[in-house]
Amino acid sequence: MTALLKLADVSKRFDGLVAVNQMKFDIKKGEIVGLLGPNGSGKTTLINLISGALSPSQGSICINGKNIAGKRADQIARAGVARTFQLVRILPSMTVLENARVPAAFGAKAHRGSEIDRIALTHLKKVGLGDKADMMPGELTYIDQKRLELARALAAEPEVLLLDEWLAGLNPSELQDGIALIKELQSTGLTILLVEHIMEAVRALCPRCVVMNAGTLIADGPTNEVLANPDVVAAYLGDEYDA
Ligand SMILES: Nc1ncnc2c1ncn2[C@@H]1O[C@H](COP(=O)(O)OP(=O)(O)O)[C@@H](O)[C@H]1O
Ligand SMILES: [Mg+2]
Known part of the structure; x- marks a missing residue:
């Protein structure tokens, strides 16, 4: 193989x-x-x-x-290929959902329109942030910020x-x-x-x-x-x- x-x-x-x-x-x-x-x-x-x-x-x-x-x-x-950073690199002025939308649009599949939200939400749910999509990253606990960092990597569908x-x-x-x-x-x-x-x-x-x-x-x-x-x-x- x-x-x-x-x-x-x-x-x-x-x-x-x-x-x-x-x-x-x-x-x-x-x-x-x-x-x-x-x-x-x-x-x-x-x-x-x-x-x-x-x-x-x-x-x-x-x-x-x-x-x-x-x-x-x-x-x-x-x-x-997608990665997480040793020091979390989420975008502080965007909501949790918006953070996950970016890689959905620019990742492996380059989704368009409503697909972007669907993919972003799917991966937020996967890491346990489904109910925090409208929060700002600064309101998240440290582990939730790490979850968001992971959701961003996953939303690129690597x-x-x-x-x-x-x-x-x-x-x-x-x-x-x-x-x-x-x-x-x-x-x-x-x-x-x-x-x-x-x-x-x-x-x-x-x-x-x-x-x-x-x-x-x-x-x-x-x-x-x-x-x-x-x-x-x-x-x-x-x-x-x-x-
Ligand atoms: N951008 C850079 N410019 C110069 N040296 C660097 C740079 N990035 C890493 N290094 C050096 O490369 C070596 C390996 O670093 P790094 O890859 O961060 O190690 P690790 O992740 O295993 O702790 C270190 O000596 C570090 O100082
Ligand atoms: Mg290192």
Whole structure:
């Protein structure tokens, strides 16, 4: 089976710093893969490269065999990739519904007219915000702002969802709700690459993990094996790690 997302030789240099160094992995349709690594190892940069927020210095990033490396973020959204941001990026002057309408209009399917509202509402309901559509984002609790960030990504109707520490900052019961929500998304066939520091969540959600250290791939395999890998353990020493 061909990979839905295929990275080959992907690098990103910032002046002298190689933030992502020849990264290479495949993700199959329907897989949920954890992207791990200590702080500063290049995870967010890699998400930025896949989603088009940044252009790679070299390498190819293919979705369904089509190379999207270096394309604009809106072109990559239309190719079926959506992401959440490590720091929530909702639009504060728009209502919850209006926030979700934007990606429905500019995402993979580029809906028009009343379809935009229908898609936006469908995804707000999916994340549990169906009754808060007319509120302003500033009136939402932190977890609801995160739900909105997720609804915005989903309203673009992606094939591949990139989650950058979406579960960070949630309290223990919210974390359980968040894990259940991601599981539900995966059960609908969505393919997910999940950057996550909370090992409880990684273990609950990801049968497979890819690990970066200093921009470089150091492990890729079944989560239990990867977390016991001495190179991975060494990379995390000195970093906050709650495995
Ligand atoms: N826009 C940028 N310009 C310069 N350096 C950057 C930029 N973005 C990230 N970096 C650097 O790249 C490295 C990887 O950062 P990042 O991808 O945010 O790591 P992670 O998400 O794994 O914590 C860090 O050293 C960071 O300082
Ligand atoms: Mg990061």
